[in-house]
Amino acid sequence: MAEMRKGERTREHILKTTRSILVAQGFHNTTINDIIRATGVKKGNLYYHFASKEEIGIAVLQDASREFLRFLEDSFQGPTACAKVINSCQAIFQEQQKNNFVGGCLFGNAALEMSDSNRRFAAVIQDVFSQWCNKLAGALMQAGESGCLAASLPPHLLAKAIVATMEGGIMMARVSKDPADLADCLAVIKSLISG
């Protein structure tokens, strides 16, 4: 039992450490030796937990995905559905600002690096975007029903554009290291929602 917990801790340590390597340098540019060096886990032990670099990559994305969806859940706060959507986008902005716009969005990065060549990676990322869209669309539908929504667009369409604008804004702020690039996107989202 204690042994199992130790194994889980090792797995968790590998996932979190590899995530920060992947954010910094991408999947292709990361070797198994980089992961061994950074985690301090022996090769045999690493392969006990994961069959290949691809399996580690998929598991890192799945782990980050669960974490992001929990973060998202917590970020939908406020007295109205509109406030929930805006506060959620604001929380993502703050996360990016905390990191000085270095690293960007792991899912966006992996999307651009991996989705043409590896459909398993693409499937995990698509699922994150899709759950994020659904969460937004649910709140936007409520906002529409309560009459607080400025834009007269179908919720699922508006939700998709919000995800795209956030991802594109994160990309632009990452290039310029200027918070205004993402802040401007946020201002347009706010205006779309609450006029």
Added chain:
Amino acid sequence: MAEMRKGERTREHILKTTRSILVAQGFHNTTINDIIRATGVKKGNLYYHFASKEEIGIAVLQDASREFLRFLEDSFQGPTACAKVINSCQAIFQEQQKNNFVGGCLFGNAALEMSDSNRRFAAVIQDVFSQWCNKLAGALMQAGESGCLAASLPPHLLAKAIVATMEGGIMMARVSKDPADLADCLAVIKSLISG
């Protein structure tokens, strides 16, 4: 003179061939040998034109940037400033669709791969995004003056959100290989502009 023209043709051939490799597999994952193999240009000749892989990468981005800005210029067509903006976004959608949403946007890809680690790459990409924003903002300002603009947001802010939405939409469509992801973003942009 003929020799100079041949040199220019070789340089052009290296740039265009390397661009398609970079779109497919990124900068870090591309070696000088990949470029030699794909172009058929001898190593000595390659280094005659470019001092390093970094110099090739920068030159590819600059060449693609000039081409994209010409494409953008041509895409601003239509009877009104609003129509020009919408048709330009539509032209980008069609380019992506022509490639079946494979490869995505070279600048977006390079932004996510290179902008934290190499400020020279970041500067070229930032310049593309900034010129694209300015071009859109100019048309949106005209649209505002002529009273055809639906959104009541400052042109530079709306322009930035349009670039972010297009880049994010290209990313999402690249993951899903579903044209609807970018088409939905386009629909929101259209609604922002012409109501």
